[in-house]
Amino acid sequence: MFEVWYAIAALLFAIYVALDGFDFGAGILSPFVARTDSERRQVLAAIGPFWDGNEVWLLAAGGALFVAFPRVLASGISGFYFAIVLVLWCLIGRGIAIEFRSHVADPLWRTAWDFVFAAASTLLAVFFGAAFGNLLRGVPLDSEGWFTLALFTDFTTRDPVGILDWYTILVGVFALVALAAHGALFLAWKTDGAVHERSRRMARQLWIAVAGLWPLVTAASHVVNPALFPGMGRRGLAALAIVLAIGGIATVLVRLPRGGFLAAFLGSCAFLLGIIGASAASYFPVMLRATGGDALSITAYTGGGDEASLRTALRWFLVGSPLALLYLAIVLRLHRGKAVAAAEGEGY
Amino acid sequence: MTAELGRQPWLVYGLFRTAQGSSPSVHAGTVLFTLMGFCGLYLVLGVLFLFLIGREIAHGPGALAPVAGGGAEVAHV
Numbered sequence: 001m002f003e004v005w006y007a008i009a010a011l012l013f014a015i016y017v018a019l020d021g022f023d024f025g026a027g028i029l030s031p032f033v034a035r036t037d038s039e040r041r042q043v044l045a046a047i048g049p050f051w052d053g054n055e056v057w058l059l060a061a062g063g064a065l066f067v068a069f070p071r072v073l074a075s076g077i078s079g080f081y082f083a084i085v086l087v088l089w090c091l092i093g094r095g096i097a098i099e100f101r102s103h104v105a106d107p108l109w110r111t112a113w114d115f116v117f118a119a120a121s122t123l124l125a126v127f128f129g130a131a132f133g134n135l136l137r138g139v140p141l142d143s144e145g146w147f148t149l150a151l152f153t154d155f156t157t158r159d160p161v162g163i164l165d166w167y168t169i170l171v172g173v174f175a176l177v178a179l180a181a182h183g184a185l186f187l188a189w190k191t192d193g194a195v196h197e198r199s200r201r202m203a204r205q206l207w208i209a210v211a212g213l214w215p216l217v218t219a220a221s222h223v224v225n226p227a228l229f230p231g232m233g234r235r236g237l238a239a240l241a242i243v244l245a246i247g248g249i250a251t252v253l254v255r256l257p258r259g260g261f262l263a264a265f266l267g268s269c270a271f272l273l274g275i276i277g278a279s280a281a282s283y284f285p286v287m288l289r290a291t292g293g294d295a296l297s298i299t300a301y302t303g304g305g306d307e308a309s310l311r312t313a314l315r316w317f318l319v320g321s322p323l324a325l326l327y328l329a330i331v332l333r334l335h336r337g338k339a340v341a342a343a344e345g346e347g348y
Numbered sequence: 349m350t351a352e353l354g355r356q357p358w359l360v361y362g363l364f365r366t367a368q369g370s371s372p373s374v375h376a377g378t379v380l381f382t383l384m385g386f387c388g389l390y391l392v393l394g395v396l397f398l399f400l401i402g403r404e405i406a407h408g409p410g411a412l413a414p415v416a417g418g419g420a421e422v423a424h425v
């Protein structure tokens with residue numbers, strides 16, 4: 001049961017990154033692909049129906065930890081307390097920017113909110129990447145299962161570690177580039193005109209950067225956490241996820257130059273699901289790696305809740321997750337076709 | 349507020365005390381700082397909300413305009 005819930009939690013986080021990732025990407029790129037007011041509104045119209053629904057997957061992932069791995073959630077949220085509050089502030093500011101931007105026609109008002117939207121999207125991509133780096137590198141857990149982290153120390157990955165070091169910054173930059181590349185494909189698929197042209201061009205450049213950074217980040221992960229990859233070949237799910245990631249990035253690189261934007265975007269989703277899935281499957285059963293030795297790490301077994309409650313929760317998960325997927329399918333169908341900037345006084 | 353304060357010192361009534369549920373690794377100063385941050389953020393949000401609502405009220409409802417598909421409906425402005 002702990003294995004099942006570990007997989008569910010990893011899957012929910014991966015879906016969250018693939019979904020909210022494309023609207024983060026659209027936010028990161030909006031100053032570059034959309035220059036006029038109506039182009040900015042076209043970008044917002046493209047992500048408008050999706051972004052808040054996408055964020056619900058983060059709640060679902062957090063909920064999975066709450067129900068199945070309460071000790072992991074307690075230790076992680078406490079240890080990363082300030083970083084998580086910063087993420088929350090960025091999410092709130094970004095939501096306000098999207099909702100308030102077009103209510104007032106004043107150029108200064110709109111430029112200010114456009115800046116908040118782009119800056120918050122950029123910071124969120126880096127924060128989530130750095131958080132992922134922290135999990136892979138490990139945190140200074142004590143024997144009681146708690147830890148505190150400074151924002152940074154000496155930028156090495158040896159104790160005393162901080163939230164930011166050369167490795168977690170590298171993963172943060174990789175997340176920024178990958179989510180921008182992901183968002184560029186979404187915009188290329190969902191928009192037309194000048195925004196489409198610029199997104200397509202940026203997508204090509206960004207995906208070359210992703211293809212270059214991916215092996216570099218993988219090598220760095222091996223240096224920081226040598227236990228991560230050796231066991232991978234014997235784990236079926238890890239191998240499957242790697243195939244998904246390679247197939248995904250190959251699809252992007254083949255379909256993008258030929259104008260297959262939907263196929264390329266789906267390839268990009270597969271790539272993100274694949275790299276997160278492969279990392280999670282290799283990381284198992286660890287959920288919070290300790291820098292002070294494996295004995296201190298919190299695993300799915302030591303951090304898990306009561307088996308009986310996990311079984312009950314599984315039944316509700318099997319009811320709830322198809323409903324969330326159905327909602328996504330309905331919204332995608334309702335808003336099929338190219339996004340058009342809303343008229344003045346309406347929409348985003 | 350009534351529910352939260354009335355239940356003290358329990359986090360889960362009869363089962364789990366607030367003191368047992370607080371994080372040992374989060375310091376009071378950090379909590380105070382983030383609490384002030386949240387208050388500031390929501391204060392700004394509240395002021396912006398009042399500003400936008402005030403504008404909307406000053407502007408008044410739009411004129412009755414014919415809508416495609418027949419019938420008259422108040423145009424949202």
